[in-house]
Amino acid sequence: MSKYATITLPTELVNKALEKGIDLEELVITILIEKLDLNPSEVAKFRIELAEKFLSEAREYISEGDAVQASEEMYKAVEECIKALAERFDTPEAREAHREGRWWIKLLSRAAKTLSKKLNEPLINTAWSVAYDLHVWGFHEAALSPEHVEVNSPLIERLLEKTRQLLSQVPFKTEA
Numbered sequence: 001m002s003k004y005a006t007i008t009l010p011t012e013l014v015n016k017a018l019e020k021g022i023d024l025e026e027l028v029i030t031i032l033i034e035k036l037d038l039n040p041s042e043v044a045k046f047r048i049e050l051a052e053k054f055l056s057e058a059r060e061y062i063s064e065g066d067a068v069q070a071s072e073e074m075y076k077a078v079e080e081c082i083k084a085l086a087e088r089f090d091t092p093e094a095r096e097a098h099r100e101g102r103w104w105i106k107l108l109s110r111a112a113k114t115l116s117k118k119l120n121e122p123l124i125n126t127a128w129s130v131a132y133d134l135h136v137w138g139f140h141e142a143a144l145s146p147e148h149v150e151v152n153s154p155l156i157e158r159l160l161e162k163t164r165q166l167l168s169q170v171p172f173k174t175e176a
Helices: 011-019 024-036 040-063 067-088 092-100 105-118 122-140 146-150 153-169
Strands: none
Touching (some): 024 040, 040 153, 067 092, 067 105, 067 122, 067 146, 067 153, 105 122, 122 146, 122 153
């Protein structure tokens, strides 16, 4: 049995959301986190789980020769790591995302830079830069081959491992 659930939505509703640039997965996750009043360690755990899933899916897409989908899955893995760290270390960007009810690319970019400086960890900003490159040139522009995408896998794996390490180092301030 899979660790992930599928939600059925009317196609027209999904299309309208996509037209407005709404990331339905993130919207559902954000609403559930809020409604379930999850504590920070639970949120971080779920974000890491998603990052692992996205990275695994990226590897599958690479093996199938699908550079476009592999690019987006790698991007999403990095995105989840940055969200987990930003929420854990209570960055201004995480607070703004919470107020606005969603993460914007500009907030993710700023959070990567804030975290790199705050944690003295340049890997975070480097991985974000690579992920954004994959998002634009690999996914939106479909300009990268599977080999171009795959070369980024070790860096993203290092970010995932570093994220796990950083999240485990310091106890969470507030637990529900």
